Amino acid sequence: MQIALAPMEGLVDEILRDVLTRIGGIDWCVTEFIRVSERLLPAATYHKLAPELFNGARTQAGTPMRVQFLGSDPQCLADNAAFACTLGAPVIDLNFGCPAKTVNKSRGGAVLLKEPELLHAIVREVRRTVPAEIPVTAKMRLGFEGKEGALDCARSGRGRRQPDRRARADQGRGLQAAGALGMGGAGAGGGWRTGLRQW
Numbered sequence: 001m002q003i004a005l006a007p008m009e010g011l012v013d014e015i016l017r018d019v020l021t022r023i024g025g026i027d028w029c030v031t032e033f034i035r036v037s038e039r040l041l042p043a044a045t046y047h048k049l050a051p052e053l054f055n056g057a058r059t060q061a062g063t064p065m066r067v068q069f070l071g072s073d074p075q076c077l078a079d080n081a082a083f084a085c086t087l088g089a090p091v092i093d094l095n096f097g098c099p100a101k102t103v104n105k106s107r108g109g110a111v112l113l114k115e116p117e118l119l120h121a122i123v124r125e126v127r128r129t130v131p132a133e134i135p136v137t138a139k140m141r142l143g144f145e146g147k148e149g150a151l152d153c154a155r156s157g158r159g160r161r162q163p164d165r166r167a168r169a170d171q172g173r174g175l176q177a178a179g180a181l182g183m184g185g186a187g188a189g190g191g192w193r194t195g196l197r198q199w
């Protein structure tokens with residue numbers, strides 16, 4: 001099991017990441033979401049929200065940091081993700097979990113769970129654009145209003161990979177087989193993380 005420090009926009013900034021990872025027990029942390037809508041953000045924005053990029057994408061205590069994006073435009077997300085990789089992002093994380101009304105009304109976060117095809121397009125484009133050695137992960141909830149679409153949404157990560165024999169055999173075990181890690185006690189939303197490269 002790995003312990004991740006939950007990203008919290010407006011709270012878990014580089015100072016709190018530094019303080020908490022110094023205490024220990026955290027395997028990796030994530031930036032606050034970086035919202036992208038229609039343009040490539042400048043390097044200065046990344047360095048402001050993720051100054052750990054100057055330190056090999058690790059906190060001062062040496063804990064790895066991932067860069068998280070929020071948005072709904074596949075191409076724009078992909079371009080920004082690829083740019084973040086050139087600045088040293090070791091893992092790209094996509095936010096499909098934020099339930100905040102202000103975020104959802106601009107078509108970002110958990111509201112995208114209502115549109116599995118869009119999730120698929122986002123993941124496919126980001127995976128296609130980001131260098132193959134950089135993992136792409138996604139954070140999502142069981143659903144926006146109900147849990148019915150959870151598997152459809154989680155499977156959006158299959159991307160261009162055809163399921164091999166082992167993956168097909170594992171489908172019966174659902175998300176766990178796909179690389180999902182439970183987030184015990186994470187909260188009412190029941191979020192989980194899925195290693196999309198493993199689909």
Ligand SMILES: Cc1cc2nc3c(=O)[nH]c(=O)nc-3n(C[C@H](O)[C@H](O)[C@H](O)COP(=O)(O)O)c2cc1C
Binds near residue numbers: 006007009011031191
């Ligand atoms: C103030 C606040 C800001 C948050 N910002 C982010 C964020 O930037 N990225 C993200 O993936 N999750 C964010 N979250 C969600 C948390 O990381 C965590 O998954 C969540 O609070 C778990 O509980 P819930 O499912 O009951 O919301 C935020 C949560 C709160 C309360």
